[in-house]
């Protein structure tokens with residue numbers, strides 16, 4: 417079973433579970449974070465992990481592994497235009513991992529928590545039976561709505577809306593595992609500024625972790641629309657071509673739908689209009705490049721989530 421099919425099945429069943437008691441579920445599984453009401457307050461929650469050999473290459477410094485594990489969760493907080501509260505983390509260590517590496521991982525998580533203003537308040541450390549098993553760092557984050565109280569979801573784009581992105585695309589993950597996925601700054605401040613600036617003109621948002629092709633597809637699917645991307649408008653990272661900009665993933669920028677022109681920049685981060693939404697097959701993404709039109713689902717993906 418493919419990863420996305422499995423996630424969809426889990427989401428479907430968990431939506432049914434949302435009514436079983438406990439917190440009141442305001443945004444069920446299927447967005448960048450869930451939103452629940454607890455003790456009268458709205459709280460956002462999400463979990464994400466990094467797996468050795470999959471999300472970071474062998475030889476990656478432990479400090480950067482730890483940072484990525486926390487930062488990609490905080491990118492999901494940015495996608496909802498929320499503010500980080502705190503996190504818990506679990507690690508599964510390969511058997512026999514050197515103490516110095518374990519310490520570097522713990523130090524790295526602490527440093528990342530400070531930098532990203534999201535204290536790590538608990539967790540667990542376990543060890544695999546095998547030395548060949550990958551290092552896994554899993555982080556759960558809690559967040560609160562920003563000053564406006566607005567939480568932005570993947571649904572809500574309307575026909576004619578512009579599709580916009582922050583920063584540059586295609587430089588997140590290079591073939592050797594290097595790239596900005598080890599050093600990116602989650603766009604929390606940019607998302608909060610966007611909500612303030614655009615107000616009701618901001619209709620939907622997601623962070624680009626799977627590649628713009630897939631993530632624009634999530635916005636389109638949840639909004640019941642088709643997205644069209646103009647490859648020539650993509651703000652490409654140095655050395656990236658449009659296929660990398662659409663498909664490579666790990667950019668951790670924001671993609672959003674808005675009515676009318678977006679600001680040129682947010683908190684010093686450039687904003688680019690790369691396409692728009694139209695009525696059509698829900699979740700379809702069309703890419704116009706060099707006079708040809710491609711269905712993004714046929715382009716292939718170089719690196720998944």
Ligand SMILES: [Mg+2]
Nearest residue numbers: 448492623625
């Ligand atoms: Mg996300």
